[in-house]
Amino acid sequence: MLQIIPALLVAITVVIQCLAVQMSLYRLSRMNARPPHHGLALMSGMLAAAAIILRLYQNDSAVGVLFMTIMTGCMTLMTLTDAASCRLPRPFTIMYLISGSAFRLWQGDWLTGLCSAGFWFLLLLLFRQYTSYRRKTETIGLGDVFLIAGIAIWSPPGDIPWIVATAAGGALLYLWCNRQRRITRELPFGPFLCASQYAFTFYPGGLW
Template sequence: MKWPLVLFLVLVTACGIYDFLSMRVPNCLTVSLIFIGLAYRAWTGDWWGGFWGALVWFVIGVAMVATGGMGGGDVKFMAAIGAWAGVYGGLLVFAAASLIGAAWAVVKLARLGLLKQKLLYLFYWCSSVFTGIRQPLLVEKTPGEGVPREAIPFAACLAAGVWALAIALWYARYVWFMRY
């Protein structure tokens, strides 16, 4: 395993653990990940791939913040993953993180007794897309209120998605392909 990948996994794990414990992602870790990722991509000769990955995932993250889906630290963390993995690698990580986050949300909402209410709300909100009747956002937060109790630390899901993808790629490369 190359040392840049080890550094990436250590910093990603630190971001995930910090978000899990405090529902925040420190700027010192995410900004460092972005710059180190861009430097690594420049060193490997694919600076533009890292730049476009960071930019695309930053823009997608900003759009998700605007809809109330995540916080600002998650946006920078997504940009950092994009800087390292590129646009398509970031897409794989985002897909894995979304599945992990959805499973986590279902379990958390069931434990809080809010699953039925949120599923009905989600149904009405999705139906408003087709009918044109406006519905409020899924996670409503009043000014001055902290993190909603049903919120999921998405950077922790992103870190788990990075690890899931790393393990799947390792398995595909060293176990599955070596058989054939």
Template sequence: MSRPVLILLHGVVYAGAFAVLQGPWFSVVLGACLIWASVVDFERFEIPDLASLFLFVTGLAVAYGAGVLVWHVAGAVLWAALFWAVAAFYRRYRGWDGLGFGDVKLIAGIAAWVGFYGTIWVVFAAAIAGIGMLLINAVLKGGQFQGSQQSAVAFGPFLCFSAWAVWLTGVS
């Protein structure tokens, strides 16, 4: 899939949801960062550090304005630590990366926006969607599951779409 098509697809979904739910103006910042991280991760299995940093800083600014900064900082730190621990554990016992450090930084940025509790729903929805994608890929390939190294799926886009849904529904 080409980059312009990916950006257009993301833009239509994000803009459509934003228009229907009429979120606050700073949701545009969140949506733009999520699109950026999602498209790059889909194409290169890499999340730009600058996208994660911008998500983190702007998320904390919004949390500060809402008076919930402490919970969002705590969520960012705890979720990043949890993702890092899972990535390190997987790497140690499987011998390859199953969750990259870009995902660790991305979840910190997402948690800065949706807080500790909202991130629970982000991770849950992203995991279900990612597993669903692996199952769909297996079915499309004639029921042959390739194994985890051959069936790599970028997790960032699932985190980004889930974060957008949680943000717009206010589940945090």
């Protein structure tokens, strides 16, 4: 019976990834936005499967890995939607926050996760308000603020600055590599944040 659990968790991961892609496509159709490239969905699914298999190989608990399948589904959902529309719908980020809260409650350190998420949410909200007032333009979207708060509740407090900094570095590198092309729309930050969290997920101790 125990030998079936890893295969079952991988199967659940595949199902959740497929549901995330379908939910993203449905939301984008409601927003009249073009769907993202198929390669992005495939890459997100492969990263999710690799992360789950790695955790299973490290003999992590089945409940913890199950929570991770939910986390990767939320990340795929937000990555695809933000990449195509430059928008992070509030229901997606709230779902990410709620599932992260349940994960921390299962771990027994719900208060730590809540304080970390609250700190980053308030800090980035104040930064957003200040820079919007000074520059008369939005420097970071409210959806990204909610997403970073979600990352803060899922990840150890010490990793959050590195995750955000890595995402910002990835976005700057993307802009530098495409400096010859004229980018006609704003750059979505959500995919870079999710990719950065994936990178730290592969690092031992990146979630628990």
